Amino acid sequence: MGVKTRTPLIAGNWKMNLDHLQAVAFVQKLHWTLKDAKHEDGSVEVAVFPPFTDIRSVQTLIDADKIPFALGAQDLSAHDSGAYTGEVSGAFLAKLDAKYVIIGHSERREYHSESDEVVAAKTKAALKHGLSPVICVGETAEDLEKFGASAVPVGQLEVALQGLPKDADIVVAYEPVWAIGSGQAATPQQAQDVCATLRTVVAKVLGDDAAARTRILYGGSVKAANIASFMREPDVDGALVGGASLVVDEFAAIIRFEKHVGV
Numbered sequence: 001m002g003v004k005t006r007t008p009l010i011a012g013n014w015k016m017n018l019d020h021l022q023a024v025a026f027v028q029k030l031h032w033t034l035k036d037a038k039h040e041d042g043s044v045e046v047a048v049f050p051p052f053t054d055i056r057s058v059q060t061l062i063d064a065d066k067i068p069f070a071l072g073a074q075d076l077s078a079h080d081s082g083a084y085t086g087e088v089s090g091a092f093l094a095k096l097d098a099k100y101v102i103i104g105h106s107e108r109r110e111y112h113s114e115s116d117e118v119v120a121a122k123t124k125a126a127l128k129h130g131l132s133p134v135i136c137v138g139e140t141a142e143d144l145e146k147f148g149a150s151a152v153p154v155g156q157l158e159v160a161l162q163g164l165p166k167d168a169d170i171v172v173a174y175e176p177v178w179a180i181g182s183g184q185a186a187t188p189q190q191a192q193d194v195c196a197t198l199r200t201v202v203a204k205v206l207g208d209d210a211a212a213r214t215r216i217l218y219g220g221s222v223k224a225a226n227i228a229s230f231m232r233e234p235d236v237d238g239a240l241v242g243g244a245s246l247v248v249d250e251f252a253a254i255i256r257f258e259k260h261v262g263v
């Protein structure tokens with residue numbers, strides 16, 4: 001197994017938490033915490049995904065204080081502009097220096113009935129506006145029981161990747177739905193098995209070069225206590241963190257996973 005050459009990505013999905021004032025205070029404290037720990041900027045890419053109402057404020061802070069965090073959005077419209085009440089265009093997110101956008105999170109698939117086809121359309125919209133889509137896939141507990149761990153995520157990813165250019169700059173996030181918010185993470189071995197299978201899907205649809213460069217994250221009850229066990233796996237390139245990303249010291253410890261023994 002070769003040495004991993006992909007830059008690890010630790011992404012904090014805040015979901016519907018922290019208003020724009022709380023967001024500024026949080027990002028400032030996270031930055032200071034990492035600096036105090038003499039964290040080497042660049043060894044791990046850090047991205048924060050605030051609610052839409054916070055993005056401009058966070059972008060202004062990151063820009064003014066040259067904070068080395070990437071900015072992401074938690075969703076986007078499949079449309080560029082027009083009569084789509086409540087939706088947010090990828091063009092507007094790009095103007096706010098967003099680098100990433102989460103697409104197809106299980107909470108949107110469930111609460112907003114987002115189909116694989118909608119996820120595919122949003123993926124194309126993200127790339128059109130120069131955003132890297134973080135394509136979320138994952139099985140429910142029922143899927144796991146009926147089809148095993150990989151079948152549903154593989155099917156979801158195959159649809160999302162259809163029609164993309166082979167040089168598409170994407171990120172994939174494997175998030176078993178039953179592990180989200182449950183405190184019961186998948187085992188590192190399951191994460192590795194599914195992430196390796198998802199990498200073969202990227203290879204099949206976009207080619208070997210895309211498979212080699214695409215970062216595949218694990219998400220679902222990631223904590224400081226378990227991040228190192230996931231990052232030791234050859235096909236796990238980072239984490240999409242929910243609850244733990246809202247606690248500065250916990251998220252900073254996740255970012256600094258390389259300091260844990262044996263990574």
Ligand SMILES: O=C[C@H](O)COP(=O)(O)O
Pocket residue numbers: 013105175179180181182183219220221222240241242243244
């Ligand atoms: O986007 C993040 C995932 O939903 C994981 O959330 P969690 O870390 O709270 O389980």
